[in-house]
Amino acid sequence: MKNNYKNTPRKFNKKREEAKEKNVIITIKRLGINGEGIGYYRKKIIFIPGALPNEVVVAKILKEYPHYIEAELVRIKEKSPDRVAFPEKVNPNIGGLELAHLSYEKQLEFKKDNVLEALKKFHPRGYAKYKVKNTIPAPDQWHYRNKASYQIERDHGKSKLGLYEPNSHNLIDLPVMPTQSKDTQETERAIKDLIDKNHVFIADRRKHLDGIKTIVVRQSEATREIQATLITIGHKIKNLMTLAKQIMDLPNVVSVYQNETDWRNPQVWGNKTEKLLGKNQITEVILDRKFELSPRAFFQLNPVQTETLYSEALKFLDLTPDQTLIDAYSGVGTLGILAADRVKQVVGIETIPEAVEDAKHNVAINHIRNADYFQGSVEKVLPELKRGGLPIDALIVDPPRTGLAKSLIKTLLQVKPTTFVYISCNPSTLAQDLVLLSEAYDVRLIENVDMLPQTPRCECIVKLTLRK
Numbered sequence: 221m222k223n224n225y226k227n228t229p230r231k232f233n234k235k236r237e238e239a240k241e242k243n244v245i246i247t248i249k250r251l252g253i254n255g256e257g258i259g260y261y262r263k264k265i266i267f268i269p270g271a272l273p274n275e276v277v278v279a280k281i282l283k284e285y286p287h288y289i290e291a292e293l294v295r296i297k298e299k300s301p302d303r304v305a306f307p308e309k310v311n312p313n314i315g316g317l318e319l320a321h322l323s324y325e326k327q328l329e330f331k332k333d334n335v336l337e338a339l340k341k342f343h344p345r346g347y348a349k350y351k352v353k354n355t356i357p358a359p360d361q362w363h364y365r366n367k368a369s370y371q372i373e374r375d376h377g378k379s380k381l382g383l384y385e386p387n388s389h390n391l392i393d394l395p396v397m398p399t400q401s402k403d404t405q406e407t408e409r410a411i412k413d414l415i416d417k418n419h420v421f422i423a424d425r426r427k428h429l430d431g432i433k434t435i436v437v438r439q440s441e442a443t444r445e446i447q448a449t450l451i452t453i454g455h456k457i458k459n460l461m462t463l464a465k466q467i468m469d470l471p472n473v474v475s476v477y478q479n480e481t482d483w484r485n486p487q488v489w490g491n492k493t494e495k496l497l498g499k500n501q502i503t504e505v506i507l508d509r510k511f512e513l514s515p516r517a518f519f520q521l522n523p524v525q526t527e528t529l530y531s532e533a534l535k536f537l538d539l540t541p542d543q544t545l546i547d548a549y550s551g552v553g554t555l556g557i558l559a560a561d562r563v564k565q566v567v568g569i570e571t572i573p574e575a576v577e578d579a580k581h582n583v584a585i586n587h588i589r590n591a592d593y594f595q596g597s598v599e600k601v602l603p604e605l606k607r608g609g610l611p612i613d614a615l616i617v618d619p620p621r622t623g624l625a626k627s628l629i630k631t632l633l634q635v636k637p638t639t640f641v642y643i644s645c646n647p648s649t650l651a652q653d654l655v656l657l658s659e660a661y662d663v664r665l666i667e668n669v670d671m672l673p674q675t676p677r678c679e680c681i682v683k684l685t686l687r688k
């Protein structure tokens with residue numbers, strides 16, 4: 221098999237250029253949580269992205285730290301039977317394809333092991349008895365992402381559109397991204413061409429130039445509608461409206477937004493979002509319910525697996541008609557709306573105001589009468605609702621990668637909902653949260669759904685049972 225790493229020109233950032241160049245031969249022992257090969261060199265752990273367990277590789281040391289070494293794969297001397305060909309014409313340095321050189325079967329095993337390793341590391345009470353099920357595979361392992369968020373830059377008079385190499389300012393132009401859906405990829409590239417054609421400014425930090433910084437394209441799987449958002453540095457960008465009109469003429473585009481940010485903001489999105497043209501939202505359908513989505517609202521980006529994830533979560537919830545279900549970290553209201561006909565009432569909590577507006581609207585369009593959504597942080601709003609007399613007997617939490625706030629865990633250990641399901645996209649914060657939650661709850665079952673093939677990421681569903 222061709223060694224895809226051998227002929228790939230790799231760009232080095234400054235830190236790497238300064239690093240001492242040194243080639244070493246390493247036997248890879250296992251994969252790290254980010255999918256990198258791990259071996260040992262002079263008793264120090266050495267991380268080699270792109271290398272697989274049981275391979276013998278030649279690696280170049282990039283940087284040596286007191287407890288570990290970062291290295292780059294130069295050549296594979298002994299290849300793993302689990303290695304598969306890395307997609308052609310794709311730069312292996314981009315994020316999102318960290319496991320694309322590993323067979324899919326082994327990717328699924330890796331994702332389960334990642335959960336087991338996190339449990340072993342933080343050892344919540346009784347963890348050895350947790351049943352972690354085999355990872356549910358995704359039917360489509362390529363072209364599944366229905367949202368793209370690409371950065372745009374001008375480099376020597378030519379524009380580049382793609383993703384930054386992890387931990388660097390090196391933007392990799394991405395004419396091909398094999399996990400991205402064809403429509404979102406083509407729309408991104410078409411918008412880039414229109415930016416060039418209309419001479420719309422691209423933001424430039426060094427020259428203090430306002431302009432477009434990021435292009436976000438999201439498509440509904442059900443209706444095929446596309447929403448495009450131009451994230452800009454500064455508000456007034458010359459020819460932006462002309463550009464928006466031309467974007468509206470692209471296939472399936474129904475809505476164009478501008479989101480404004482500034483260089484001080486480390487996040488992709490700024491706080492001001494304004495519709496330029498078209499519809500307010502695009503409509504997605506999940507398990508026969510409709511969901512209208514504003515640009516900033518979170519929504520899973522693998523629509524086929526989203527149905528699997530939510531179906532499994534609903535099974536785990538095991539609700540009864542007398543219960544009040546709290547949908548914590550509710551986004552546009554998905555889980556609560558899907559569960560509404562099984563309980564007395566649903567109360568959702570979410571920080572992003574636009575997502576809360578979407579959730580309320582989604583309640584209405586699905587003709588649901590027993591669900592309400594509140595804006596604010598779960599750690600603040602949940603105790604307020606409790607003080608106001610709301611019964612909290614069923615709870616689903618679906619936090620971001622950072623997991624649950626300690627103050628929220630404290631509240632939960634006092635409130636003790638009898639039905640409790642935790643959806644997590646980060647086994648490490650999940651395991652740490654379980655250390656505290658296992659003071660009052662047992663964990664019997666963890667389901668793992670592969671939402672993002674070719675990446676080390678996984679989505680766990682945990683059923684917590686209140687100890688008697």
Ligand SMILES: C[S@@+](CC[C@H](N)C(=O)[O-])C[C@H]1O[C@@H](n2cnc3c(N)ncnc32)[C@H](O)[C@@H]1O
Pocket residue numbers: 517518519520548549550551552553554555569570571572575596597598599618619620
């Ligand atoms: C992983 S998403 C889950 C969304 C939703 N459950 C779904 O399946 O689409 C996490 C959501 O939590 C929101 N969020 C982040 N921190 C929060 C907090 N402290 N309190 C409430 N919501 C929060 C984010 O805006 C995002 O919508």
